[in-house]
Structures are given as structure tokens and as C-alpha cells.
Amino acid sequence: MRPMRWIVMVALLSLSLLLVACGGNEYDAGTVEKNLRASQVGKVGGLPLGKATCPKDVTLTEGFTFECTLLIDGTPAPYTVTLTNVKADMVHFEAEPAKAIIPSASVVKYVTDNLNPSLARRLKTDVTCGEEKLFIVDPGTKIGCIVTIDGQQNQVSLVVKNTQGLVQIEK
Incomplete structure (x- = not known):
């Protein structure tokens, strides 16, 4: 991705x-x-x-x-x-x-936008990335999110690449 x-x-x-x-x-x-x-x-x-x-x-x-x-x-x-x-x-x-100054809503949107299209179309899909409304972190920091699809939870990890807020899903 x-x-x-x-x-x-x-x-x-x-x-x-x-x-x-x-x-x-x-x-x-x-x-x-x-x-x-x-x-x-x-x-x-x-x-x-x-x-x-x-x-x-x-x-x-x-x-x-x-x-x-x-x-x-x-x-x-x-x-x-x-x-x-x-x-x-x-x-x-x-x-x-x-x-890096990244609103958590932006992280959730990024993860959601990068879901497999067949999974993203399901009615019971939810992404959460913690309680914070804002991530203020150094490059290299990992942000964990939970993707729930039809009741099944999966962990997704993103890494912050730079102070401009570039993030990437870890494989």
C-alpha cells in the first residue's frame, strides 16, 4: 500500500x-x-x-x-x-x-481507505486507533489500530515516516 x-x-x-x-x-x-x-x-x-x-x-x-x-x-x-x-x-x-502532528481521524481514514475493497464494503467494519484525538510523535513511532470486520478484530500497525505526517502501514 x-x-x-x-x-x-x-x-x-x-x-x-x-x-x-x-x-x-x-x-x-x-x-x-x-x-x-x-x-x-x-x-x-x-x-x-x-x-x-x-x-x-x-x-x-x-x-x-x-x-x-x-x-x-x-x-x-x-x-x-x-x-x-x-x-x-x-x-x-x-x-x-x-x-509529526497527525489527527487520529486522519489515521482512521487512511486505514479505512486502504482496506481490501471487498472488506471495506461490509456493513460491520470499524477502525479505531486509540483514545487520542491527536498524535504528536517522532518519526519511527508506531501507531496501532484495531480493524473490526463482522466482529473479528485485527491489529494494524502504522509507522510514522517523517515530521510532515507521512505514515505507512507496516507489512
Whole structure:
């Protein structure tokens, strides 16, 4: 079965965001937090976004990298932020997930979509992948799902391939 890329959040695309500086080039954690949160609207399977937090004491240095956290459905998700264009009037930054951020509904859909077509058509087919609404995991992590077909349970194991949320069913 072929792997599927989850269009989940910045996990798929690194973001180039604008850090507006007032009165010269100064780092503004509030602006980074606001832009990081705004960039994730609609990208995490409809899960609610909470507050973003970034360090307050960052010195503007080209290529400087630091970590911010965004609450997604109450779960802290780490993002790696890199400053760019620091000598210009408007500083930019790129943000990407430090871990794969995958809504469990997307994992269930992936498993369901990859069932044998004759099995998928049965009326009593169910896929569950645990209690979590969101997986925030490192590449290499395995996610277990239970596929129930006509009362028979089968274990399916997926492996997370990268921080962009690429998963693949293990054979």
C-alpha cells in the first residue's frame, strides 16, 4: 500500500511568516505566537487551537532557531522556528513542526481507505486507533489500530515516516 501524506498543518509545508517589528528590528514573541497560531487554522483536522507560546528573549540573528509550542485540542505541539531576513525592515521566520502532528481521524481514514475493497464494503467494519484525538510523535513511532470486520478484530500497525505526517502501514 502506498504511503499517504497528511495535510495536517505546517507539518506538511514549512511556513514563511512575517514578524512585524515596531521601531526597528526587534523580536516580538507575541507576533510570532499570533502568526504561528493563525497559520494552523484549518490544518489540524478541525481540532481547536489554543495559545501559542514562544521564548521572550530571542536575539535577532540570521538563522537563529528556537522552539515554540501551540496547544492543539489541549495538547502541546512543538514547532521549530527559524529567523530569516533579520537585517531587513521586516523580519521573517519559518516554522515547521518539530514532531509529526497527525489527527487520529486522519489515521482512521487512511486505514479505512486502504482496506481490501471487498472488506471495506461490509456493513460491520470499524477502525479505531486509540483514545487520542491527536498524535504528536517522532518519526519511527508506531501507531496501532484495531480493524473490526463482522466482529473479528485485527491489529494494524502504522509507522510514522517523517515530521510532515507521512505514515505507512507496516507489512
